[in-house]
Amino acid sequence: MHRHIKRRGARLAAIGAIAVGAMALTACGPDVTGGGAEAGDDRLQAPTAQGPEGEITIWDRSGDLFEVFEAAIDDFNEKYPNITVNHEAVDIDAKLQNTLITGTDVPDGVFLDDAKVGGFAEYLWDLSDVLDPYVADIAPQKVDVNSVDGGIYGVPFDLDPGLLWYNAAALESAGVDATQIETYDDLIDAARAYQAAKPGSKPIHLEQSAFLGQLQLEMYANQLGTSIADENGDLRLDSPEYEQILTFLDTVQSEGLGTRAEYLSPTDIAELENGNQVFYPWAIWFSFAPQQLLPETSGDWRAMELPAWEAEGARSGAMGGSSFVLPKDGENSELAWLFYEFLMFDEAGYTAVWGPNDIYPTGLNTSIPSYSPAANPSAPLFEPVDALGGQDLWAVATEAGAQIPGGTPIPSWWAGAVDYLGNDVQRMLDGDLTPDQVLTGSTEAIQTNLIDRQ
Template identity: 80%
Template sequence: MNRNPNRPASRLAAIGGVAIAALALTACGPDITSGSDDTAASDRLQAPTAEQPEGEITIWDRSGDLYEVFDAVIDEFNEKYPGITVHHEAVDINAKLQNTLITGTDVPDGVFLDDALVSSYADHLWDVSDVLAPYVDDIAPQKIDATTVDGGIYGVPYDLNPGLLYYNAAALEAAGIDATTIETYDDLLDAARAYQDAKPGSKPIHLEQSAFLGQLQLEMYASQLGTSIADADGELRLDSPEYEQILTFLDTVQTEGLGTRAEYLSPTDIAELENGNQVFYPWAIWFDFAPQQLLPETSGDWRAMELPAWEDGGARSGAMGGSSFVLPKDGENADLAWLFYEFLMYDEAGYSAVWGVNDIYPTGLNTSIPAYLPAADPTEPLFQPLEALGGQDLWEVATTAGAQIPSGTAIPSWWNGAVDYLGNDIQKMLDGDLTPAEVISSSTEGIQSNLIDRQ
């Protein structure tokens, strides 16, 4: 059986589940986001003091290949902590976690959770600031910021998902275009125009047709510019020169007919990738699933590079998605679960087992990179070069790009609900029905009045 690395198709389903779960948090049931604004010392998790602690922990992960990866590390963890028994459960987290935390019944000690949901659950989670203290300076700042709420850190960072520009090197070379000379988004537009001249009828740049993923991609672009949909205080900041610049770029791609409008890796998307009409794909690292599994005709033709910069000398990557491990307060042995995650993420034996060559991923897990910077050393790859990218060393490209991601802010609890406004308005713009300025004004009004003001 061919295993897809980190199953971005499954990952897409999981991302969609995030939207559903987040809407459920705001639309029905008890309000689990309410509570004290203070982060008291008693809310901060402390590590066990015993040299060889003992006990049992229950860890929730999603079913699939990542579950198998984490499961395979348990034996190595027990070599270090033989007194800790790990009950590892494959769970539909988006379906079960909310009610479990509300009722306080059979609460797990640790949970794998999308960063976009952490702030919604923060009142039910341990602040891990103290246990993370020895490592925090060596963790990608964007990941710490994404799970920081009112000064507390509520997630143990797992992955970093740097945005990259994937391109069909063979098709571009045949058209006389050297993609490696692209340094800015203006350069990308020029390259797309040149390719369209060489291949009439082509629409070289991907334009995302899913409202949810279109908003996620927008935030990747915004991350490059050091901004996001909300500031550190949760205040909306769409009305800014940065968002106007990004939306104007997307609108230009649309109005000039330079973009293939399709949902991520839908049949239409795949067909346009295979026939050479779509040759530029600005996306998270996990797009590499496509040439490995879904693009047999052009597999080996694709390459990855850092994203173009928005201005000369600007950051060449932004964050797009991501997950962390959270520790519920009502778990019986959250302190022991912390030791499991500490081993998994900050012990060389742990993170090497996750991203390195193993029985599940014969060439290593290559659809993300570690958020822990010592593990993401460009000169010490954990996964191998990809044949589907012509033997390219994606590790070096991704870790170099990831190191450029600017610091960010916590993802607001209403982010997923904003798709009904911002995500949909982006699609209306790509339909030609709204201008960039109208997207900003319409989305700002809708999010502010229907989501923020009603909290």
């Protein structure tokens, strides 16, 4: 029970490993001017010595993933017996920025939200050379979000594909076949049909948190091959793609087809349990809910690929994610690279992370690897999920993950944009703004208050 409480706290706090700490960023992101190595000295090289030895300090957040990585150290030491791993649970958001600026007691490796990698890049090793043997097999979206000015500054960890979660039992009783949903228009039609069979229901989840609503919006945008900013950091919000997404959300709201609630809040859970809310477009980490928070409907839920925005379009987009970064001022960064290389690209390592272990007896099923040999649909690392009626979530998630389009670096002002875009989306769902007003108003506010002030 203690493990489950810690796991719930870690997952809800992490919010798919992107939300933690991103809210702690200032509007313009961390100040990373100054410091770092001279140009030409920032590309990390792997150790060449036989039997490398030394000590490394690795920072992770406390919680379930810390325990997973901790347990994997023994496996790492079977391969590298002379490398001592000092694994520390740290409030990374509170400590990392000042540590990098002062250069005092800098760790060799850090678990970091993808949203923060670009903001800290000046202090981090460019990993292009050490990742070169693997990069062609890493999900393009994960490579892209870690790339700044041609360098790659994070070792990609998880891939968090968006999925359409649905209450199969409730839909079947209403005569609605969710497996026939292929587009978002189909999803609206299915919601209308369910509501007709169950008057008073509001079948589709509408996120009420400004931050998570913006995160979900970016999942939809990634599915369409776009994002709030391009690879140069230029704003591209006011676009046909975002208009299409906001029009969908506005339609769900205006027709009364959506349950407005914060992710897994008491209200949200109640509406999921009573059958009023039966469709939940969200990241793979929603799998936690039927396993831990939905006892009345556990076993009734299933996952499928997201609907496409257009026929033959991508059926998933990334929602959240984290990577591992190696600060230049770490004493043994090249040895820390061996640790992360083992965890992410060695079969023994990624099996220790995602396979059955003491922390997750059936495997870590709230994300999938971003490395395609590890994310093999026919070689599952975690087991079918009883709370999903024994569904093979691995197969669904890996097939969805393979469809995620590439992305761009997440701008340092992303969290600050919640004050404008995230809040304006909520005003639209309140009925106070149109999709067009959200796009024009948020674009102007973000450009003026965040980008131009950097």
